[in-house]
Amino acid sequence: MTSKQANLEVKRIVGIAAAGEVEDGMVVGLGTGSTANYAIIRIGERIREEEIAVVGVPTSYQSAIRARAAGIRVADLADYPELDLTIDGADQVDAAFNVIKGGGAAHTREKCVADASTRILIVVDGTKVTDRLHMPVPVEVVPYAATGVARHIGRLGGEAVLREGIKKDGPVITDNGNFILDCAFGTIEDPAGLETSLNTIPGALTSGLFTEYAEKMTVMVGEDGGYRILTR
Numbered sequence: 480m481t482s483k484q485a486n487l488e489v490k491r492i493v494g495i496a497a498a499g500e501v502e503d504g505m506v507v508g509l510g511t512g513s514t515a516n517y518a519i520i521r522i523g524e525r526i527r528e529e530e531i532a533v534v535g536v537p538t539s540y541q542s543a544i545r546a547r548a549a550g551i552r553v554a555d556l557a558d559y560p561e562l563d564l565t566i567d568g569a570d571q572v573d574a575a576f577n578v579i580k581g582g583g584a585a586h587t588r589e590k591c592v593a594d595a596s597t598r599i600l601i602v603v604d605g606t607k608v609t610d611r612l613h614m615p616v617p618v619e620v621v622p623y624a625a626t627g628v629a630r631h632i633g634r635l636g637g638e639a640v641l642r643e644g645i646k647k648d649g650p651v652i653t654d655n656g657n658f659i660l661d662c663a664f665g666t667i668e669d670p671a672g673l674e675t676s677l678n679t680i681p682g683a684l685t686s687g688l689f690t691e692y693a694e695k696m697t698v699m700v701g702e703d704g705g706y707r708i709l710t711r
């Protein structure tokens with residue numbers, strides 16, 4: 480097995496475990512990415528096997544497509560402004576449960592859904608757990624303001640790089656029609672303060688820093704053929 484296959488297997492195991500937390504009658508936020516996808520598939524299987532009623536609120540076109548394919552009834556956040564549970568992946572999680580998301584450019588809708596949820600299950604492999612956040616923070620920006628936002632990021636001590644596509648020439652366009660700036664700050668000493676600063680930049684829609692949800696968050700870390708619950 481290659482290391483990539485092994486990593487996907489860890490994501491599969493923890494994604495399936497998270498889907499086990501879904502109960503009959505729940506409205507569930509469906510995160511985006513390779514780990515959340517495994518949870519979506521398993522929720523669909525449970526709906527068929529156990530005849531439970533579950534409504535899914537997707538966080539992206541990807542999770543909406545996956546959810547429909549899995550047989551999950553899909554609804555909008557506008558239909559269900561309060562959710563019982565959200566299952567989502569992350570790119571980095573620190574010891575205080577501050578999180579960086581948006582590796583797949585989905586963090587704006589993910590943050591809206593996380594905010595609306597009573598509980599959040601974050602599902603990650605062990606490589607994403609760190610003492611201090613240090614990876615670049617994705618910031619979704621209105622295209623008109625991208626240059627100005629990048630200058631603000633510089634004043635905050637960061638370096639912003641416009642994310643460009645792998646299978647598309649030019650900038651990545653989010654599900655909301657915007658650009659992504661990946662903003663490197665080195666080790667982030669004050670995640671909550673940085674999130675607040677990023678929130679005040681004109682034209683910056685949402686940063687991938689999630690610092691306000693630790694109280695309602697459970698972090699499941701896949702490893703060694705199983706998973707563990709991270710403690711703060």
Ligand SMILES: O=C[C@H](O)[C@H](O)[C@H](O)COP(=O)(O)O
Nearest residue numbers: 512513514568581582583585
């Ligand atoms: O924008 C994408 C999301 O925040 C993902 O949940 C995050 O990037 C983790 O993705 P994956 O589970 O594929 O590693």
